[in-house]
Amino acid sequence: MISLADMITEQAEPYSSSKGESQQVISSEAIAAIAKHHAQPGSSIEAQALRQKITPLRYLRNQNAIPAQEQILLLESSIAQVGLGGLGGTLLDIFLRTGIGSIKAADGDLFEESNLNRQSLSTQKTLGWEKSRAANQRAYTINPSVSFDARHLFLKPKELPEFLTGADIAIDALGGLETRLALQQAAARVDIPLVTGALAGWTGYVGVILPGQPGPAEIMGRNNAAEEMLGCPAPTVTLIASLMAALTVQLLSGHPSLLAASIFVIDLKSLTFEKISL
Structure with missing residues (x-):
């Protein structure tokens, strides 16, 4: 041979x-x-x-932006992403195009018409589909070289550590706040960084939580009222996802995190960007 x-x-x-x-x-x-x-x-x-x-x-x-040795690191990396909605769909698209070698994801939701304003995996064709089904099809059409596995399930807190095991980084692409703390704790338990992001209206935050460090889920609570009241416009979703993806690529490429133990808060109405220590 x-x-x-x-x-x-x-x-x-x-x-x-x-x-x-x-x-x-x-x-x-x-x-x-x-x-x-x-x-x-x-x-x-x-x-x-x-x-x-x-x-x-x-x-x-x-x-020219990602040298060959760093691209190799990405191709040999593995991430575990929880959520395939607004943030998750855009993140998946970027990860596939950037060339992260192995991606597993989980989301137990179905697409509905109100997702069309911001969720890249949501189309007229995929309404009513499992988000995992749309993600699996999307992954193959964008980059079949990536080993991708999307599962149709809402992960319970006790299931999160097993789901994250074997990944180099955990990705928090959850909607709302209810499960974020459990995901942060699970990432710490399996000793991997967590890249997180959330938004409400024209504001949002991103952060990198290293094992044992504090994270925004500890201070944000579990109330989803802000997101429900202020909405989820596409520009904010796309920006927060892009920043999360950039942080993920930097970590997988061997660069130190500039957001460890802190979050980057963005307000697109006032065009302000602030780094806040936790």
Whole structure:
């Protein structure tokens, strides 16, 4: 059998940028064929290609912002995300396109028409669907190299540690406040960071909670009145999710967190951004 490295080299093609710079690249189609031949996830093939200084075309526009060694770290990383609604759907889209190698997610909800204003997985076609079903289909169409598993269930507090086990980072994409503290405690129990975010109207916050550190769930309570009264407009949802995704990518890439033991509070009405220590 031809070796993995040799097969990647055979499938590589020359590529010249608009500036005339040349490099070797490999297509998503070639990655999929090699992955099938060697019975490995596509993300593993992409990581190996990068080690051979061959850039997957999918990540060509990542490379000046995410160096090859950091892209490899992302491809070999695993995250566990709780929630596939407003924040969760946008986060999933970003994680898939960025190339995080393994993602598992859970959400027991169904899509309804009121989700259409902000939830990227919610469409006229998916109304009434399980959010996990829409997420599984979306993941395959965006990036089949990612190992993705979405489950249709509302995780109970006692189930959270097992769900998070094996992940490098936990992602809090929950709606409301009811389960956030349990998720924070579960992440600490399995000794992984938690990236969290929430919003109400035009305001929101994001944070990184390292095991043993305080988090916003300890001071926000469990009352969802603010979100219900102020609403969930798409610009706030998208911004908070994007900030959460950036924090996740930084952590997985080996960079220290700039938000440990603190939160970043955003108000899009007044365009204010504040860092608050917890």
